[in-house]
Amino acid sequence: MSSDPNCIFCKIIEGKIPSRKVYEDDELFVFHDIAPWAPIHFMIVPKRHIPSMAQVTADDAGLLGRIMTLAPKLAIEQGCRPYPDGGFRIVVNTGAEGGQEVHHLHVHVMGGPRPWLRG
C-alpha cells in the first residue's frame, strides 16, 4: 500500500498534520522530530508507507541507498559539525523490541554538541 489513512507519518507527508520540514523530493520526506533526543534530530521517511525495516525487499535497495546518502548531506546542512570531530548518529528502530513506536519506516538522524537528552 502506498499510503495508510491511519498512519501519523502518512498524514505528515500529506500535510494533514503539520511538521517542520527539512527536505522533500519525489520519494522522500524529511522533518524534525517533535521530541528531539539531540540538538539536531530529524527523520528521513519514504513517502510510500513501508511499516518498518522488517518489510524491505531487494527492490528497496535503491531507496535505502538514497536515504543513507542523503543523511550526511542533510546532517551538515542542519548544523552537524563535520567528521571526525562532529558527526551524527543514524538509528532505525524496528518492531516492539527494537523500540519502534511509529510503524512507518523512518531513519533518525541525530547530532550536535554533547550531552544529548538521550542516546
Ligand code: 5GP
Ligand atoms: P520510533 O520510536 O518509532 O523510532 O520514533 C518515532 C519518533 O517519531 C519519535 O522520536 C517521536 O518523537 C516522533 N514523533 C511521533 N509523533 C510525531 C509527530 O506528530 N510529529 C513529529 N515531528 N514527530 C513525531
Ligand code: ZN
Ligand atoms: Zn505511513
